[in-house]
Amino acid sequence: MHAKLMRGWGRIIDRMGKGAFADKIQCGVPGLNKQLTGSMPSFEVIDRAFAFDKHVLDDWLAAHQMRAVAANAVCDIDDMQLVLARALVMLNEAEHPDGPGGRAITHQEYLAGEAMMRELQAASANWLQKCTNIRRPTVVATS
Incomplete structure (x- = not known):
């Protein structure tokens, strides 16, 4: 120990x-x-x-195969899965042949999905930042 x-x-x-x-x-x-x-x-x-x-x-x-996390920690990945699922539903509806623009997404559909796509962008940026942090060396070698 x-x-x-x-x-x-x-x-x-x-x-x-x-x-x-x-x-x-x-x-x-x-x-x-x-x-x-x-x-x-x-x-x-x-x-x-x-x-x-x-x-x-x-x-x-x-x-001991354990780690310390804050008591109020929230799993970011769960949030990202929900955002991805909502974005996929929105995209499927926007590109559906029976939609307002047929398979083409209309300006109104783009604007209606803006907040969700920005949320998805933030979630994916958070994911990528975690990847960057993992790759960042924790100890700097000196000669």
Whole structure:
């Protein structure tokens, strides 16, 4: 458990420095050094680190096939599925031969579907941003 927890500590230290992290968890640098070399931090210190950086426990949680998410988190994918389904229904109706323009979509149908298509655009942009975030390196190599 200690090694997995210290991976989270290390990521934060790489990002902000040892002294700044020690201040955030209300611990001196010598105490932080003890933790990094084998002493287990108290639950209060772990709690302060988690309050500061919600990813500090990711390695430990992943070892248990778990992850921490906000209690009020909403699954974006479910929303996207609903938006996609509505957009498909709208497109099928707009291109139906019995519609106002036959298979051609009329100006009124385009304008009627504008809000839905903008919602779909936002949902797909959110998806693509998550892909970008996944590909973004979490640690920058230095020489």
